[in-house]
Amino acid sequence: MHSEITLFVNGKTTSLEVDNRRTLLDAVREDLGYTGPKKGCDHGQCGACTVMLNGRRIVSCLTLAVAAQDAEIVTIEGIAEGDALAPLQEAFVRLDSYQCGFCTPGQICSALAMLSEHAEGWPSAVTADVSPDAPTPELDAAEVRERLSGNLCRCGAYPSIVRATLEMAARKGISS
Known part of the structure; x- marks a missing residue:
């Protein structure tokens, strides 16, 4: 059909x-x-x-x-802004957050959406207090790793992916 x-x-x-x-x-x-x-x-x-x-x-x-x-x-x-890379894309390039690049598009889309989810107060599996009135958890490396755990990188660029995501969060004023 x-x-x-x-x-x-x-x-x-x-x-x-x-x-x-x-x-x-x-x-x-x-x-x-x-x-x-x-x-x-x-x-x-x-x-x-x-x-x-x-x-x-x-x-x-x-x-x-x-x-x-x-x-x-x-x-x-x-995601790009015309011919210019978006800030998170720039951070991925500058911080070597990719190696083969296969997972990079999914990593970036996931990170951008994750930053919005976090800003809206969504908890993760490592969020200490998930009660309804809990404050938004700090966005630290452990939170980022957990929140992006559904995106795999066979090359192991995770440390750089986390750094780039935290840098973007800091630019938006939402990281610890």
Whole structure:
């Protein structure tokens, strides 16, 4: 069965006819040509396909394209500001937060969405106090590592990824 859907990706609206079983990852990469999100494991375990859907990070390999109808989707290609890299992208480059680069688009999308989640007060598994009236936890290296744990880096660039994310948090005034 096929459906006609409208996807709003990186500020552009596109109508597509897709098989109802087609993943958002395949639609974004193969139909729309945004190759930033990668097909790593195709099981939602590595995070290489992470994109933002209405500001929240998702693994696009487990999300059906039809479920993203009319949602705002941002891939790594939509983060840059014109020809200039976004601040987090600049930090990743400057701090060597990548080696092979395969996971980098997903890492950056996840980190940006995570910073918003943290700013909204969402706790993590290492947050000491998760009671409803608890203050927003400090964003330290342990919090960042836990919050980004769904994005794997086979090269082991984690220390630099954490540094770049904390630098971005400091720029936004939300780190410890």
